Amino acid sequence: MAKTHVTMKVNGAEVEGLVEPRTLLVHFIRENLQLTGTHIGCETTHCGACTVDIDGMSVKSCTMFAVQAQGSDITTVEGMANADGTLSALQEGFRMMHGLQCGFCTPGMIVRAHRLLKENPSPSEQEIRMGISGNICRCTGYQNIVKAIQYASAKINGVEFREAAE
C-alpha cells in the first residue's frame, strides 16, 4: 500500500513521516517519533492509556489514523512539563498525592486531566471522576488520582490544597 506523507506539530515541534493509511496515530507517535510515553493498553478504545491532546481535544490515539492527524497540533505526556522543564501542577500533583502505582495509565491520566482542567479549572470530585471515566487504572482505585487532580486544580487557582477528610 502506498505510503502517505504526513506533517503535524507534536509537543511544539514540526514533525513529518511516511505512513500507510492504516497506521494508527499511536503507532506513529511511539514508533516513528519514538515518543513512548503514550502507552498502548487495551487497543480497543476502552482504557485511555493512549490518550493524547489533539487540537484541544482528548483523543484515544489507538482509534484514529495518523493520516487523519495531518496538520494538527498534538501534545503528548512528553509535552506536559512546564517550559522551563519543571513539573507542571498536574505532574506535581501525581507525585505529591501518590497518584500512581505501576504508572502504566499515568500518561493517559495526565493528558486527559490536562484538558479537563483547561475546560473546567475547578471541577468537583464528581466532575473529576466523570472527566476521567475514559481512563482505566487497575492499581489505585482512583482515590489518589482524584486527589492529584484536586491538588493541581488548587495550585492552578492559587489556593492551598486541603485533602478532604476520609
Place this chain on the structure above:
Amino acid sequence: MIPGSFSYHRPASVADAVKLLSDLGEDARPLAGGHSLVPMMKLRLATPAHLIDLHGIATLKGIRRDGNNLVIGAMTTQHELLASEEISQAMPILHEAALLIADPQVRYRGTIGGNVANGDPGNDMPALMLTLGATYRLEGPGGSREVAASDFYQGAYFTTLEPGEILTSVSIPVPAAGHGSAYEKLKRKVGDYATAAAAVILTMASGKVATCSIGLTNVHETPLLAADAAKAVIGTSLDAATLKKAAAAAEAIMAPAADARGPVEYRKHVGGIMVTRALQRAAANAK
C-alpha cells in the same frame, strides 16, 4: 491489532464524497468519528478497501435553527452537542443522553451522524430521534431525500440508506415549551451500551399527561417507539396502576438478545423499570 490495508480519501464536499462512495461501490465505507468502525477494522470484522473520511467537509458540522426545527450536521460531535446552549435549552433530553454515551474521549470524536446512521441497536441516539420525531437528510447519487427516523431502521446494522448515500444531517422539531423529558439508561459501567434504556418526552396539563412519546434503546434489533405504552398514560396522573400498564405495554414489544448484559427476561424486566422511571422523572420536570 492493526487494521487491514485500505486507501484513504478525504473529500472536501458532500458531492465528492457521494461520488467516491458510488464509484468505489461496496468496498468503500464513509468514516465519521470512527469510534465504531475503527475498532471493527482492528478486529478485522470490517475490512473496507477504501475509507472516505468525512472530516474534510465543513458543511457537515454545526447546529442551526430552521423554523421550529434544530438541524444538526452529521459530523457534529457528542462533545459539541454537550457544549450547545441551544440544545440544552430546547431539548435537554439530547444533552442528558449525549452525556451517557461512552466516555469523554469518545465524545470528542463520536458524531451524531455516525451514531444514528450505523444502525447499531446499542447506540443511544436512534431511540432519542424516534422519540423526538426527527427526520434524517440523506444525500446520494440521485439527489437528496428526507426519511423519518421512525422509517429508517430495518434491522441490526440495516437501514434504508442506499448504496452511495450519506446521512448529512438530522432535523429535530423543538418539543413544546414546558415539556418534561428523561432518558433512563441502565448500564453495567460508564461507557457501556445500555442493558435497556427508555426516553420519554411528555407534556402535562392540570396534573395529567397531555401528550407523550416513549422510545426504547437496545431491547430489540432496532430502536423502538413504544406507542401503546405512551397511549396508556395519556389523560392519567401516572398513578401506580397506569405506570404498571405502561411498563407492561413497553415490555410486550421488547425482544432483546440474551448477552453479557443479561438474559432476555431480565433485560425486558429492567426495560419496563426504565420506562417507569423515565415517565416519573419527565412528569416531575414538566412545567
